[in-house]
Amino acid sequence: MGGPYTAAGLLWFLVFVYAVAGSVDFGATFWRMFYLRKGQHEAAGVAERYVSPLWEATNVFLVLIGVVLVGFFPGATFAMGTLLLWPGAAALILLAIRGAALGFAYAGGGLADVLPYVSGATAILLPALLVSMLTVSQGGFTSAGGAGLVLDFGLLLHSAREYAYVGFALAAVLFLSATFLADYAKTARSHSAYRVYRVNALWLGPVMMLAGVAAIFLGPSDSWLLPRLRAEWPWFLGSLLAFCAALPVWWWPGRNSAGPVAPGRPRLAVLLAALQFSLADIGYGLAHAPYILFPQVTTVAAFSNQAMFRDLLWVTVLGLAILVPGFVWLWRLFITDPRYTRG
C-alpha cells in the first residue's frame, strides 16, 4: 500500500459517497419535476421534502472531492484542469443553475411554479456530464496538442462506450433515488407515492444492470482496464448478488406495510443497494487504481509530498469524524422524523 494508494482509497471513498448521495439528490430533483408535470403531487412532495434541506450538504461533498484531489494529487489536478476545461465549465454552469433554483424556491412566490422545472431539467443532465469524466479518465480520448493535453470531443461523441456510461449513470441515478424515495415515502406513510417509487425502482434496476455490463464490454477489446476488471470478479459477483437479493425484498410483506396493494421492505432494499454499489465501487476502484488518467497520469507520479499527505489525511479524517454527529442529526430531523416527512 503506502501513501499514494491510501490517498487514492480515501478519495475513491469520497467519490463513492458522492455518487450515492448525489444520485439520490439529482434523482429526487428530477422525480419532483416529473411528478409535478403529471400532477401527482404526493410523489412530487416526497421528493421535494428530501431535497430542500439536504442539497447543500450534498453539494459540499463535491467540493470536498475537488479539494482532496488537489491536496493528495496535485499532478492530476494539472492534467484534469487542462483537459476538462469545457466539460467542467458546462457542469459548473448546470450545477449553479440547479442549486440556485433550489435555493430561490425557499423564498416561494410566483417563481415557485417554474423553479422545479429548472432544477429538475438541469439535475438530469448533470450525471451524464459527471460520468463522462470517468470515461475520459479511462483514456483514449486525449491527444497531446501544442498546448499540452487536449480532449478529443469528436472521438468522445462517437464512442459507444461513452453512451453506455451515460445510460448507466442515468439509470443508476434514477434507480437509487427511486429506491431511496420509496423508503422515504413509506416513513411518511404516503401510500400512493410509495407505490409510484416502488415500481420505478423495480424496472430501473435491470435497466441499470444492462447498461453497466454494456459500459464495461463496449470498450476497446485491447483496453488496459478490461483484464484488470476481470481480475476483480469477486467484488462484482458480490455486487450482483446484492442486486438480486434486493429484488424479492420488494414483495415481502412489511411489518407496517404501506397498505394491502404495495408490499415490500424498502429500508432493506436501500441497504442492499448501498451494499451493491459499494462492492462494485471497490472492484472498479482497485482495477483503476494505478492510473488517475490513463496513460498520462499515474497514481504514484501525481502524488503530493509526504508532509502534505500526512497533515491532509489527519484533517480529512478528523473533519469527517466531527461531522458524523451532524449527519446523524440531519438524518433524524429530515429523514426519519415523521413530523417532517409527512409534511
Place this chain on the structure above:
Amino acid sequence: MGGDAGVRTLFGMTLAFHIVYATLGVGLPLFIALAEILALRRADPLYRLMARRWAAVFAVFLATGVVTGTIVAFQLQLLWPAFMRLAGQVIALPFAIEVFAFFIEAVFTAVYLHAADRIAPVLRIASALLVAVAAAASALLITDVNAFMNTPTGFRVQAGRLVDIHPFQAMLNPAMPSELAHVLVTAYLAVALVMAAFAARALLRGGDPVEVAYHRRELDLAMALAVPAWVLTAVTGDWAGKFLDKAEPIKFAAQEGLFRTSAPATLVIGGYADAATASVRGGIPIPHLLSILATSSWSGSVKGLLAFPRASWPPVAAVHLLFDAMVGVGVLAGLAVVGYWWVRWRARAGYGLPPQLLGGLVAMGPVAMVGIETGWIFAELGRQPWTIEGVLTTAQAATTYPHAGLLLLPFALLYGLLGAGSVLAVTVHRRRHPLSESLREGGVAGARGGGREG
C-alpha cells in the same frame, strides 16, 4: 497583458460576483443570531419576526454563494492549473478545513431554515450561531490562501522543485493575522450597512406604528453592529497597511502612489499616479501623514516604487485609486455611523429620524459593497505580476488551453441570471409576505405601542 487576459478577466469576474454573496453569507447569520437572542432575552416578538424574515433572504443569498463558490473552487483548478499544482503541495490545508466549515454551515443552515419549529429555542439559537461561526471560519480559511499568496512561507524552491514543505507553517503565514482580521470585520461592517439601508428605506416609506417600531429595531441593531465593526475596520486596515509596508513594499508604494523613497513621506489622496513620469498628477497631498501611518514616526522613511525594478510594478494608477476608494468608503461609513448615533442620542425620547439621514443610509448600503469590491481588486491587482508573490507569476499560473477566454460569455450570462434571479426571489418573497401580514400572523399587531419606543 498576455494570453492570460481572458483567464484573468473570467476569474476576476467570478470572484467579484461570489464575494458579494459570500460577504452577505458571513454577515447575515450573525445578524439573525443576534435577533434571535434579543427575541429571547427581551421577550419581544418583533425580533423573532425579524430573524424569520431575514432567514428567507439569507436562504436565497446563501444558495447563490454556495453555487458561485463551487464555481470558484473548480475554476481555480480549470483556469490556474499551475497555481493549483503548487497550492496542492503546500497550502491545501485551509482549503480542506474550509470544506468542513462549509459542511457545518450546511448542516446547521438546514436545521435553522427547515426545522426551526421542531427544536427548542435554545437549539434554534445555537444553530443560528453555528451558521454564523462556520461562515466566518470558511471566509477566514479561504482568505488565508490569499494571505499565503501574498507572503508565501512553509516551503523552498530548489532547482525547480518544492522542498522542505511544512503545510501548517504555510497556513500560519505572516500576512494571515492582519488580513484575516480585516476581511472579517469589513464583512460585518458591509453587511450591517446593507441591513441598515433596507431598514432606512422602509422607514422612508412609512407604515403603521408597529411597522415603524419593527424597522426602528432593525436599524438600531444594524447600526449597533456597525459601531465596533467600523472601529475595527480602521484599526485592522491600519495594521494591514503597516504590515504591507514591511512585507509587500511594492504593493504599499503603489497603493500610495509613492515613486521616490522619502523621509518624511507625504500622503496623497486621489490623483493619477502616472508610471510613465513617476509622479502623481492632482490629488490632495498631506505632508508627514504617510510616514506616520506606515512607520508610526513623524518623519520615518518609506520606500518608493523607483527602488524596485519596473517589471515588478503593478498597474500603479489603478491600484492607488482602488485603495483610496476603499479608504473613502471607510470614511463615509464612519460618517454614517457617527451621524446616526449622534442624531439618535440627541433625540432620545420621541425621536424622529430626518429623511436626509435615512436617505444617506440607503445610499450607504451599495457603497459598502463597493468598499469590499475595491478592497479585493486592489489587493489582487497590487500583487501583479505575481500570483504567488516572488514564486509564481500570473502568466505562469494560467492555463495553457487556447481560447479559454471564450468561456467569458457563458459565465457572464450565468452571473447575470443568478444576480437577477436572487434579487427577484427576494423581491417576490417580500411582496408575497408584506410585513403587515407577518405581523398579523404573528399576533404582534397592536401588542406594542409603536414608533415612540426604542
